Amino acid sequence: MTDWLFLTEVFLAGLGSGALYAVTGVAFVLIYKATRVVNLAIGEILMLGGYAFFGAAAGWHLPAWVALPVAILAGALVGAVVERGLIRPMLGESPISVFMVTIGLGSILAGFVQIVWGADPLRLPEFLPSAPIFIGEAYVAPKVAYGFLAAMVVVTAFVLGLRFSRGGVALKATAADQAAAYSVGIDVPRVFSLSWIVACGVAAGAGVLVGAIGGISPTMGVFGLSVLVVVIVGGLDSMAGALVGGLFIGVVEAFAGTFLGGEYRFLVTFSILILILMVRPYGLFGTHEIERL
Amino acid sequence: MRDWTRRHVLSAGAAMGAGLALGIRPLAAQGADEIVLGGSIPLTGVFAFAGIGIHAGIQDYLKIVNDAGGVEGRKVKYVAEDTGYKVDASVAAFNKITSQEKVSLYYGDSTGFSKTINPELERRGSILMAGASFASELNDPKKYPLQFMAGPDYSEMFGILLRYIANEKAGAKLAFVYSDTEFGRDPIGPSEALAKTLGLEVVEKIVTPPGSVDVSTEVLKLRRARPDFTIFHGYVLAPIPEFITQAKQMGLASRFMGTFWSMDNSTVERMGEAADGFMGVMPYRYYYDTEGESPMLEKIRQMRPEYQSTAYLQGFVTALLMCEAAKRTLAAGKELTGANLKAGLNSIKDFDTGGLFGVPISIPGNSVPVGRIYAFDGKAKQMKPASDWIRLEA
Numbered sequence: 001m002t003d004w005l006f007l008t009e010v011f012l013a014g015l016g017s018g019a020l021y022a023v024t025g026v027a028f029v030l031i032y033k034a035t036r037v038v039n040l041a042i043g044e045i046l047m048l049g050g051y052a053f054f055g056a057a058a059g060w061h062l063p064a065w066v067a068l069p070v071a072i073l074a075g076a077l078v079g080a081v082v083e084r085g086l087i088r089p090m091l092g093e094s095p096i097s098v099f100m101v102t103i104g105l106g107s108i109l110a111g112f113v114q115i116v117w118g119a120d121p122l123r124l125p126e127f128l129p130s131a132p133i134f135i136g137e138a139y140v141a142p143k144v145a146y147g148f149l150a151a152m153v154v155v156t157a158f159v160l161g162l163r164f165s166r167g168g169v170a171l172k173a174t175a176a177d178q179a180a181a182y183s184v185g186i187d188v189p190r191v192f193s194l195s196w197i198v199a200c201g202v203a204a205g206a207g208v209l210v211g212a213i214g215g216i217s218p219t220m221g222v223f224g225l226s227v228l229v230v231v232i233v234g235g236l237d238s239m240a241g242a243l244v245g246g247l248f249i250g251v252v253e254a255f256a257g258t259f260l261g262g263e264y265r266f267l268v269t270f271s272i273l274i275l276i277l278m279v280r281p282y283g284l285f286g287t288h289e290i291e292r293l
Numbered sequence: 294m295r296d297w298t299r300r301h302v303l304s305a306g307a308a309m310g311a312g313l314a315l316g317i318r319p320l321a322a323q324g325a326d327e328i329v330l331g332g333s334i335p336l337t338g339v340f341a342f343a344g345i346g347i348h349a350g351i352q353d354y355l356k357i358v359n360d361a362g363g364v365e366g367r368k369v370k371y372v373a374e375d376t377g378y379k380v381d382a383s384v385a386a387f388n389k390i391t392s393q394e395k396v397s398l399y400y401g402d403s404t405g406f407s408k409t410i411n412p413e414l415e416r417r418g419s420i421l422m423a424g425a426s427f428a429s430e431l432n433d434p435k436k437y438p439l440q441f442m443a444g445p446d447y448s449e450m451f452g453i454l455l456r457y458i459a460n461e462k463a464g465a466k467l468a469f470v471y472s473d474t475e476f477g478r479d480p481i482g483p484s485e486a487l488a489k490t491l492g493l494e495v496v497e498k499i500v501t502p503p504g505s506v507d508v509s510t511e512v513l514k515l516r517r518a519r520p521d522f523t524i525f526h527g528y529v530l531a532p533i534p535e536f537i538t539q540a541k542q543m544g545l546a547s548r549f550m551g552t553f554w555s556m557d558n559s560t561v562e563r564m565g566e567a568a569d570g571f572m573g574v575m576p577y578r579y580y581y582d583t584e585g586e587s588p589m590l591e592k593i594r595q596m597r598p599e600y601q602s603t604a605y606l607q608g609f610v611t612a613l614l615m616c617e618a619a620k621r622t623l624a625a626g627k628e629l630t631g632a633n634l635k636a637g638l639n640s641i642k643d644f645d646t647g648g649l650f651g652v653p654i655s656i657p658g659n660s661v662p663v664g665r666i667y668a669f670d671g672k673a674k675q676m677k678p679a680s681d682w683i684r685l686e687a
Contacts, residue, residue, distance in 0.1 A: 006513065013509035020507065111337070119341030121530040123563045132542040141509045141539045214506035215531040215563075219339045222504045254510040262500030262511065263473045 008138045010258050011251060016144030018250020019151035020210055024227040025234065025242030026158050027203040033175045033237045034195035036095065037087065040102045042203050043224020044109035049075045049204025050124065050211030050220065051113050057125045064127030068208055075204020076197045078109075083196035088189070106221060114218040121217035128212055147209045154202065159239045171195060175237065229269055233276050235286025245284060328364055328619055328629065330355065330612065331390040332373035332400035333383035335425075340378040342529065343425060343554065343604035344402065348373060350608025351400065353596055354616070364616050365623040370394075380405040387413075396420055397629045398615040400608070404428040404475050407440060414439045414631065421618060421634035423611045425604075427553065428479050432659045439631040441638060443611040444576035445662045445685065447476075447526065450552045451484035453574045453664040453683045458522050459491040468497040468520035468547070470511070470536065477503075477527025480552075496520055501532060508532040512539040515547075523547045530560050537567035548572060557603040558676050561669050569671035572679060574664045577606045577649050579676055587648025589613075610649050614656070617641060651682045 024046060031039045052074035056067035082105060090098045128147075133140045162168035173181040174191045182188055207216075210223055227246075234245025249269055256268040282288050332351065335344035355369050363369060372394055374386035383406040390396060399414075401407045401424035408430070414420055415438070422440045429448040431437050445453065458465050467488060471477035477500070485495050497518035499511050515523065515536070523540070525533050528551075537549050551573035555561075558579055561568050578587055580594070580601045593601060593609065621637035622629055643653040654661050662685035667676040 006517065009513050010510050013507070013513060016509060017507035114337060114341060119337070119345060120560070121342060121563075123530070123534060123565060126565065130538075130542075139513075139543055141512070141535075141542070143535070144507060144509050210506055213535060215534065217339075217531070218341070219504070220506075223506060257502075257510050258514060262502055262505075265502045265505070 005137055008136075009140070010254050012135065012138060012140050013144060014251035014254025015247055016140065016148045016250070017254065018247035019148040019155075020206065020213075020246075021227050021230045021250055022243045022246025023151035023154050023209070024203060024206045024224065025231045025246050026155055026239065027199040027206065028227065028231045029237060029239055029242045030158070030171075030195050030199035030202070032231075034171050035087070035192050037098050037102070038095075038228075038236070039199070040099065040224070040228070041082075041106040041109060041221075042199070042227070043221035044106040044113075045075055045078060045200045045203040046207035046210060046224060047113060047216065047218065047221045048078060048109055049207030050216040051117055051207075052204065053208045053211065054117070054122060054124055054216060057127070064125070067127075068205070071208050072201045072205045075207070076201035078204075079196040079198075079200025080193065082200070083193050087196065088192070106224075110218050110221055117218075119218055121215055123215045124208070124211045126212075143213050147213060150209060151206075154205070155239070155243045158202075159243065162239055167191075167194065226269070229273050232283055233273060235283030237287055238283065238285035241283055241285035326367045328367050328369045328398065329394045329396045330369055330371050330398040330400065330615060331387070331394065331396040331420075332371065333376045333386040333402045333406060333424075334373045334400065335378035335402045336375040338376075338378035340402065340425070342560075343602075343607075344375075344378070346602040346604030347400070347425060347608030347611075349597075350601070350605040350610075351612045353593065353605075354609045354612040356596075357592060358612075358616055364619045367623070369398075369616060369619075372396075373400075376402050376406075378402060380409055384409060391417070391420075397619065397634065398422075400424050400611060401426070404431065404479075407431055407437070411437055411440070418631050419629075420631050421615065421638065423615060425607070426476075427660075428475070429483065430479070434658045437659060439635055441614070441635070441656065441659045443607060443614055443661060444553065445574075445664050446660045447480040447552060448483045448487075449660060449662045449685050450574045450664060451480045451524065451526070452487055452662075452685050454524060454550055454552075454666070455484065455488055455491055455493060456683060456685075457666045457680050459493055462521060464492055464494065465521040466494050466496045466519065468499065468515055468518050468523045469495060470499045470501070470515070470523060470525050472503050472527035473500045474503050474527055480526060505532065508536055509539060512536055512543070515540055516543045516545055519545065520547050522550060524550045524552075525555060526552050528555050530555065530563060533571075534564040534567040537564065537571070541567070550574075553603065553607075556667065556676065559600060559602065561676060562674055568669045570668060572666055572668040573676075575603065575667050575676070576661065576664045577603065577610060578651055579603075579667070580606070581675065584678070585648060585651065589647025589649050592647075606649065610646065613646060613649070614638065614641070614661075617644070652684065 027042050049071045053067050053071035056062045056070040086101055128143050130142055133142050133145045170186045170191050173186055174188050178188055230245045230249050231242055234241025253265045257265045334348050355371050359368050372390050376382040376386055383402055399420050399422040401422055404426040407426050427442050427446045429446045432446040488495050499514055549571050556573045556575050561571055618634045618638035621640055622633045627633040642655045645653050650663055665682045666680035668679040670677045
């Protein structure tokens with residue numbers, strides 16, 4: 001009954017959805033690492049990215065390679081405004097308050113999208129090549145394959161960037177010890193700002209990928225919640241954790257969906273979450289001092 | 294302890310007075326002979342795309358009725374609240390509206406709400422309710438004596454599809470793809486049994502978690518099953534287009550079908566290439582349908598020159614059937630109680646809805662088991678009839 005070709009295809013499909021988790025996870029991790037804020041509005045910023053792409057590509061008839069940067073810039077802009085307008089004034093408040101602000105922000109963004117674009121689910125204009133892809137004999141859905149490639153490039157760039165670029169090192173220094181970072185001349189507020197800007201840009205870009213596969217609607221922000229599970233499993237402050245956690249959860253969900261049935265997908269995911277929280281509350285790759293809310 | 298100054302007492306008194314006045318006014322201001330149609334309507338949230346259409350449909354029908362003098366001379370007033378498609382918000386809206394108005398008719402937004410509010414409906418005994426849910430469970434006049442639905446229930450929709458399939462290809466292989474929600478699971482069990490009696494074989498049942506984005510693994514399962522027909526249920530748009538696109542790329546020759554809530558013409562059009570040949574069951578004529586006599590559709594097209602969704606038609610038809618029930622109750626000289634309204638509704642026999650349903654309808658129980666298969670014509674960009682009207686025997 002079960003043959004290797006089928007198993008390979010399921011595995012590849014799992015990697016594909018896992019990559020989407022991973023790239024969105026990067027946005028969570030960036031913000032958490034720099035500012036210790038769990039931004040629950042990431043899902044809605046992802047949605048906004050999908051809609052911005054839709055507006056640029058279908059509304060203004062821009063080609064996809066222009067619409068994609070427009071979407072990313074829109075996300076980055078929202079990140080900048082939110083950080084300066086909402087998050088910075090909350091500095092020093094309890095993490096729960098900031099957490100609640102991001103939840104509120106999520107509803108505002110969902111409402112905004114519904115006012116501008118309406119409540120109907122929409123489809124993004126096709127921009128990824130649609131010729132089916134075969135790895136050996138195994139079929140991979142083209143959108144999933146290109147989504148995977150794009151996500152891998154982004155995540156790898158961030159893992160390397162954090163390690164080797166000046167900005168990345170500044171961010172790591174800020175994460176390790178804010179006072180010490182200040183004293184060596186790192187502009188900590190600027191690191192905060194940049195982390196929000198870059199993270200929201202990444203989330204918006206991920207929204208274009210997610211939207212290309214599953215379509216867009218004002219409720220697609222719930223995708224962010226699945227990703228929250230991924231980053232908690234991987235470790236909230238670890239880029240590599242987002243990557244490994246994302247791919248791992250993607251593959252596990254694919255096999256659970258295939259052999260147990262779709263109704264068990266989330267059951268398996270959340271069982272893993274509980275297990276990880278019991279054994280390693282800071283996630284697979286996270287540092288030990290993560291605050292538990 | 295605080296000191297009560299005169300100002301405090303005065304302002305407290307004024308506030309109490311204002312509160313009382315506000316609380317009392319709606320009842321006092323209500324015309325004695327108005328019939329009130331209340332509604333828990335999902336204008337935001339996951340079902341907002343439908344809620345907005347439903348809201349407009351109900352309003353338009355009531356405008357037509359009221360402009361023509363009302364129901365037996367009584368105007369119908371529509372009072373709605375947004376629920377966000379959440380059961381608790383729906384119940385709160387119900388409590389608010391029924392405490393401020395003397396409600397006789399009510400539109401509920403979900404299966405969950407319809408089930409939750411049922412004991413309260415029976416306790417009050419003064420309201421006839423219908424709504425957005427076509428749940429098979431609600432189609433039971435014994436358990437839900439004061440409710441109905443303006444079309445076939447989900448199992449009956451499957452029944453219509455399966456009869457069509459059995460006619461097209463005897464012994465066909467079927468796959469059911471449904472969302473892991475109350476809505477999605479509803480017709481699966483009974484339809485599997487019905488498929489067997491019709492000589493059809495259900496070769497695969499695929500469940501997708503609600504809100505899942507990527508369905509590649511599910512499509513792999515579908516390919517292994519190689520069905521002749523694939524029926525989607527419990528979705529509006531996503532993930533149907535991606536499912537069909539990937540399945541076609543893998544060379545799967547299945548035909549793809551849907552049920553009422555995924556049958557809106559503009560929604561199907563958004564599937565892009567995947568839309569071509571997409572089929573499904575619809576109880577009403579489409580907005581643009583000019584075949585046969587449909588004076589009601591003419592009126593709708595006059596009121597709204599642009600395309601109106603199937604959700605709009607659903608709201609419109611529901612309001613129409615509610616008003617017809619009220620009219621029959623009043624004409625018989627009876628009081629507008631839930632039981633009388635329901636009896637009025639059940640007296641509807643071979644009734645012409647102005648062409649909204651393609652055939653005259655009867656409502657012996659809680660549903661209107663009538664529908665027709667439509668298929669999307671990629672050139673015309675429209676759902677076109679693919680069968681005659683199919684009437685299920687009760």
